[in-house]
Amino acid sequence: MPSALINVPAKARRGDIIEIKTLMSHIMETGYRHTASGEVVPRDIITSFVCRYNGNEVFRADLFPAFAANPFITFFTTATESGKFEFEWIGDSGFSETASASIIVE
């Protein structure tokens, strides 16, 4: 299973704007490169990323071949209640990974 790094603040006050950082291990092969013998290296990228906060989608991104390897996606959301952030990456060749992180909102 590929490694992922998630950075969600452990604690926040209700109404705080918090930054969430995610880093997913992936080669992001564009599909435009060729081997020395001329064969196309098949495309192998992450195509979508979703973040859900207690089940509600708060962030979504579509990814394309121009993304660098090991995509680093950061975004902001408002801390509304204690609970769980769930992250999902979906990509070519059946790539599907999940991760989660908890937050306490006071």
Add this chain to the structure above:
Amino acid sequence: MRFACIIVLAGLAAADALAAEIPQDERRSGYSFMTPDTRTMQDDSTANPGMLWVLDGEKLWNRKAGAADKACADCHNDARASMKGVAAHYPAFDKVLGRPVDLEGRINLCRANHQQATPLGYESRDLLALTAFVARQSRGAAIETGNDPELQPFIARGRDLFMQRQGQLNLGCANCHDDNWDKRLAGSAITQAHPTGYPLYRLEWQSLGSLQRRLRACITGIRAQAYDYGAPELVELELYLMSRARGMPLETPAVRP
């Protein structure tokens, strides 16, 4: 008269060589040449892509391998304690081989001798991951490579190679990294060749890479024939570079542009 001439010439040559090396108090890590964005990426462990290899390395550290069915952890226990400061001494002298080995070489020797497993390929993800995981335990430690007196002839050979002009461009490492480190080459900072953060994540490579990969790229850049991975010449060059960075803190896994 002729004898005096030779002495004067020898003196000049020696002065020239000394003047070329970077004074101790002017030594800088490649980190200090980077933009604030890239520095932040290196400093934030959840933004530093090199940490993905460190995480993989931790899994490998605890995974049994080879005919001996042993994991690194079965002998070395918790790397946080047992590997602390270890990478700051590499490349180190191996008594059995009678020559220096780098950290990648040491891991592969351990695999072959103690795990009875096949050595990992240079630049393979697993070898980079294990090396990064081990070296990460020394992050912040001062580099101490080259204290062993048995290493002195190898350091001297590495230094000779560093000074030696070669390739179609007829350049030695020193022509850029000692003489012109305050300038730029095609828009990029030249830097001082202090390998403080290997294996490191190069944005250009979109991957972690070893010091040998970096050296081979540089040698190809001066249009000389690069040594094969694991060649003694590359290890001697690594050894010289690490010994000249003695006292500087290890940054593994570093990020470079």
